[in-house]
Amino acid sequence: MDTPNDIRVELYLTDRQLFSSELIRYYLQKVEKAIYRAELVELRLLENTLPEKLGPIFDAVRYRAERFQSRTFYVDKVSTGSLLLSGVAAGVTMWVFDKTFGEAFKEAWKTTDLHANMVEILSRRVNIRAENIASGIDGRREPFLGPIDDRAWPEAAEPHGRRDDVHTFVSEENGFTIVRVHISVNEGRFPTVSEAIE
Numbered sequence: 001m002d003t004p005n006d007i008r009v010e011l012y013l014t015d016r017q018l019f020s021s022e023l024i025r026y027y028l029q030k031v032e033k034a035i036y037r038a039e040l041v042e043l044r045l046l047e048n049t050l051p052e053k054l055g056p057i058f059d060a061v062r063y064r065a066e067r068f069q070s071r072t073f074y075v076d077k078v079s080t081g082s083l084l085l086s087g088v089a090a091g092v093t094m095w096v097f098d099k100t101f102g103e104a105f106k107e108a109w110k111t112t113d114l115h116a117n118m119v120e121i122l123s124r125r126v127n128i129r130a131e132n133i134a135s136g137i138d139g140r141r142e143p144f145l146g147p148i149d150d151r152a153w154p155e156a157a158e159p160h161g162r163r164d165d166v167h168t169f170v171s172e173e174n175g176f177t178i179v180r181v182h183i184s185v186n187e188g189r190f191p192t193v194s195e196a197i198e
Contacts, residue, residue: 005091005122005123005126006088006089006091006176006177007088007089007126007129007130007133007177007178007179008086008087008088008089008176008177008178008179009031009035009073009086009087009088009089009133009178009179009181010084010085010086010178010179010180010181011027011028011031011083011084011085011086011181011183012082012083012084012180012181012182012183013027013082013083013084013085013183013185014082014182014183014184014185015082015184015185015186016185018192019083019185023185024083024085027085027181027183028073028075028085029070030136030137031073031133031137031181032069032070032071032072032073033069033136034132034133034134034135034136034137035072035073035089035090035133035136036065036069036070036072036092037132037136038089038129038130038132038133038136039065039072039091039092039093040065041129041132042093042122042125042129043058043061043062043065043093045121045125046058046093046097046118046121046122049117049121050114050117050118057100057101057104060100061093061096061097061100064096064099064100065092065093065096068090068092068096069092071090071092072089072090072092073087073088073089073090074087074088074090075087076088089129089133091122093122094118094119094122097118098110101114101115126177127170127172127177130170130177130178130179131170133179134168134169134170134179134181135168137166137168137179137181138166138167138168138181139166164183164184164185164186165183165184165186166181166182166183166184167181167182168180168181168182169182
């Protein structure tokens with residue numbers, strides 16, 4: 001169940017009834033990459049905001065976060081008509097911080113001012129994080145906090161001849177943040193077996 005700090009991402013693939021697995025895989029990878037990049041922006045912000053003596057812990061957090069870069073989006077709803085894939089963005093930054101600092105400070109970590117500051121900073125920036133996710137998906141919007149070096153990210157193979165029309169919208173509904181991605185699919189496709197034998 002979504003909470004006010006969660007970001008829901010909804011992919012709407014329109015203008016056809018059959019979608020290739022290549023197309024779906026491509027856009028799922030694009031969403032994962034955008035979410036991971038938004039997480040790196042939050043990590044950089046925390047690193048620039050919190051005390052400098054935490055540098056080695058930030059290195060450990062960054063290293064651990066890399067292991068989860070392809071697990072940043074969890075689909076919890078699929079609908080047909082136009083295809084809708086809906087899910088929530090994972091909170092990798094806070095989760096990895098909790099695990100890393102928790103190892104160092106044990107149970108006391110959750111009661112520290114540092115933990116409270118991090119939760120407050122990340123909670124305050126939910127809309128900015130959503131805008132950064134939208135920016136990473138449609139590629140036409142400017143990110144809110146500088147470029148991210150993502151050479152280690154396995155680039156999603158762009159399906160041959162991809163010329164889809166992609167638009168992103170960030171909104172708040174009932175206290176929740178939603179990134180809507182409308183993709184007007186513009187690809188040729190092979191016929192199904194029944195279409196081919198007609």
